[in-house]
Amino acid sequence: MALSAGAKAPDFTLMTTPGLGDSPVRPIKLSDHFGKSATVLLFFPAAFTGVCTKEMCDVSAGLGAYQALNATVYGISVDTPFAQQAWAKKENISISLLSDLNKSVAKAYDVIIPNLLGIGDVAARAVFVIDKEGTILYSEQTPSPRELPNFEKVKAALA
Numbered sequence: 001m002a003l004s005a006g007a008k009a010p011d012f013t014l015m016t017t018p019g020l021g022d023s024p025v026r027p028i029k030l031s032d033h034f035g036k037s038a039t040v041l042l043f044f045p046a047a048f049t050g051v052c053t054k055e056m057c058d059v060s061a062g063l064g065a066y067q068a069l070n071a072t073v074y075g076i077s078v079d080t081p082f083a084q085q086a087w088a089k090k091e092n093i094s095i096s097l098l099s100d101l102n103k104s105v106a107k108a109y110d111v112i113i114p115n116l117l118g119i120g121d122v123a124a125r126a127v128f129v130i131d132k133e134g135t136i137l138y139s140e141q142t143p144s145p146r147e148l149p150n151f152e153k154v155k156a157a158l159a
Contacts, residue, residue: 002111002126002141009039009130010108014076014098017085025081028074028098031134038071038137038158039130043111043123045145047079047087047097051125055148060094069158071129074098076105078122111141125149129157 003009013029033039042059044052056075059066066073076098077084084097098105106112106123113124127149129138138157140149 002124002139003109003128003136005136005139007136007139009128009134009136010105011134012105012108014100014105015081016074016096016098017081017088025085025099028096030130033072033130033132034134035132038069038132040066040071040073040154040158041109041128041130042073042075042095042149043106043109043126043128044075044077045113045116045122045125046077047083051146051148052077053087053091055125056088056093056095056097057091059151060092063094065155066158069155071158076100076123078103078106113145116145127154129154 011031013027015025016028073095075095078100081099100106103121111124111126112121114121116122124141125145126141128136131137142149
């Protein structure tokens with residue numbers, strides 16, 4: 001079961017793809033946002049899949065609403081940063097995607113789906129809203145990877 005609201009968000013450093021750009025892969029540390037902005041973490045199972053593409057494209061299209069709420073948004077999957085970058089370019093995904101290839105962050109947030117469809121462990125579809133102090137304000141793991149989180153509740157938690 002995913003970490004609950006009120007818990008301290010586990011810190012991490014993951015490699016990011018720079019969205020639509022061609023910049024090199026670089027590390028992102030969650031705690032670098034503490035004291036500056038809220039953070040939204042969107043865990044998703046896999047790049048290049050239908051529901052994940054819809055989710056990341058919809059969030060990218062509405063990124064201004066999150067920025068207006070002083071929030072930084074990251075998508076996290078167990079894909080390599082290179083696969084994530086190719087997917088971002090193909091689908092015009094503008095949010096930064098973080099590679100949790102060794103699954104350590106998905107495990108820390110307790111959002112692993114074991115052996116999904118026989119292909120191995122992946123991140124569940126889940127969302128965490130983390131305040132400037134590093135506390136989880138909102139947490140949701142969908143019952144199925146085919147379902148999207150409630151983004152109205154995400155925005156309400158940020159407001």
